[in-house]
Structure formats: structure tokens, C-alpha cells
Amino acid sequence: MNQISALFKKEAVESIRNFKLFLLLAVFIIIGIISPLTAYLMPDIMAMVMKDAGIKFELPVVTAVDSYVQFFGNMNQLGLPILVIVTGSILTNEFSRNTLINLLTKGLKRHNVMLVKFLYTILMWTVVYVFGAVTAYLYTIYYWENELENILAAFGLTWLYGIFLISVIMMASAIFRTSFLGVLFTVLGVVIIMIIASIYPMTAEYLPQYLLTSNMSLLTGETGMSDVMPAVLITAGASILIFLLSIVTFNKAVM
Amino acid sequence: MIINVRELLPFLIPLIIFQLLLMISALTMIVKQRRFKYLNRVAWIIIVVVFNIVGPVLYFVMERK
Numbered sequence: 001m002n003q004i005s006a007l008f009k010k011e012a013v014e015s016i017r018n019f020k021l022f023l024l025l026a027v028f029i030i031i032g033i034i035s036p037l038t039a040y041l042m043p044d045i046m047a048m049v050m051k052d053a054g055i056k057f058e059l060p061v062v063t064a065v066d067s068y069v070q071f072f073g074n075m076n077q078l079g080l081p082i083l084v085i086v087t088g089s090i091l092t093n094e095f096s097r098n099t100l101i102n103l104l105t106k107g108l109k110r111h112n113v114m115l116v117k118f119l120y121t122i123l124m125w126t127v128v129y130v131f132g133a134v135t136a137y138l139y140t141i142y143y144w145e146n147e148l149e150n151i152l153a154a155f156g157l158t159w160l161y162g163i164f165l166i167s168v169i170m171m172a173s174a175i176f177r178t179s180f181l182g183v184l185f186t187v188l189g190v191v192i193i194m195i196i197a198s199i200y201p202m203t204a205e206y207l208p209q210y211l212l213t214s215n216m217s218l219l220t221g222e223t224g225m226s227d228v229m230p231a232v233l234i235t236a237g238a239s240i241l242i243f244l245l246s247i248v249t250f251n252k253a254v255m
Numbered sequence: 256m257i258i259n260v261r262e263l264l265p266f267l268i269p270l271i272i273f274q275l276l277l278m279i280s281a282l283t284m285i286v287k288q289r290r291f292k293y294l295n296r297v298a299w300i301i302i303v304v305v306f307n308i309v310g311p312v313l314y315f316v317m318e319r320k
Binding site: 018019020022023026027029030033034036037040041078082085086089139142 | 263265266267269270273274276277280284308311312315316319
């Protein structure tokens, strides 16, 4: 317990000193602002494009749903990649600079290192994601104020997917140890495999990737919570399993 | 174009503040930093100023480990 709290403090100080927490916070709040802004400006942008192209049709009225479409789109294209790039080096840094060896030989348990790194990254992700989501939510209710269903659940899906990515980062770090690029490519590979696998409708509903594609239909009420439940359970289970496997791998690793 | 800038101010002010915060913090660090792993000072300053979110992120990830 003592080791865990000391390591936690170390991680907290480190993330503040090397500006990673601040960086993630700023990026996610910017995403939270940009998304409703894009939705708000969309009719004007479309009108301009259509005027140039000589097309004419009635534009649908922008609603709160469009704001969330933008938010989740930005999250997938900007937020999650930046999360992986910024937090991906959390373990590889320690290995490549050999900063863990002294602590480990003095009796620091290896599984404690993994546990704290995992939990702290999740904590960091949760905090920055909540800031981004709340920003987007506040702007959306201020400008459109229509109520949507399952809003917390829809936000929660992307959050859970982030945790899954973090567990993949831990696994890849335990395997590659010093190579940050190895971690990046592993995460990329896992995501690409999931995208390819979700072409088949049979498997699509059970993959973590399904979480990212179904948060909009949850908001509009097209799908209920029970439809995404298999994917949620599988993602949560897979994250825990991958994390446990990464501890096993790290325990066997030669420093 | 009938975009009313005053209507957009609640969006734009915080957005500009956060982007400036990112840029200025990256710039002060670049100026203080003696040795660079990749590129040099001028190149980083240009990258951070030109690419407004990606630039600072790249700098923090690549130069500050």
C-alpha cells in the first residue's frame, strides 16, 4: 500500500512537471469547444459550399445531435490519437532511461509499478475526458437545449474505449519495453484489425470498436443500452485481461 | 456570409485563450531549452506557431520526455 501511494505521488508530480496533464487538458477542452462551434457554423459553411457549387436544397435545422456528432467525431480523430501519443511513452520512458532498475532492486514490486501506471493513466484520461465532455455538454445545452436520451451512456462508451486503448498500451510497453514506436504501431494495429473485423456484421457487435460507432444511435434512441451491453462487457473484460497479461509479461521480463 | 461575430464570442474567447495557452507554454519552453533531440529552435518555433493544436502536442511529445 505504501509503495502504491508513493508511486502514485511520483506519477502525479511527473505528469504535472512534464506538462502532459496540462497538454491533454487543453486539447480536450479545445475539442469540447470546437465541436459545438462546428455544428453551429455548419449551415453557413454548407450554404457557402452550395452557393459555389450551384446546388440548392433545404438545409436541415442544426440540433443538439449535430453538436454531439461533431464531438464524438473529433474525439475519435483527434482526442484518442493524442491520448495514445501522449500517454504511450509512460512505461517506455522508464525502460529506455533505466530509471526503474534501482527501485526494483530495492524491493519495489513489479506488479505495483504496472498497477499504478495503469490506474494513473486511467485517472488522467478520466479527468481530461470529463472536462472535454462537460465543456461540449454545457455549450450544447446553452445553444440548443433539447434533451437527448442516454447522454451519460453515450459519453461513457468513448471513455471505456479509451481505457481499452490504455490497457493495450500497457501490454505493448511490457512487450517492447524501450520502443515507443513499437507501442504506437501495436495500438494502431489493434485498431486496424478491429476495424477490419467489424466489416462482418456477425462479429461487429461484440468488438470494442462497436462502442465508437454506436454512441450516436444511443443518443437518438435508435439503440438501447441492452444492444451495446455485449460490447461493453467484452471491452471491460478484455481491458482487465490484457492488463493482467501485461503484468505477467512484465514479471518475466529481464531488465 | 451572415455570420454574426458577437454571437460566436462565447465560443471564440475560450478557444483562443486555450490555444494561446498551449502555444505560449510551448514557446517559453523552446526558448529556455538548450539542446534539442530533433530539429532546432527556429524550426520548433515555426511548427508551434503555424500548427495550432498539433504543433505544441508534437513539441511536448517529442522533445519533453
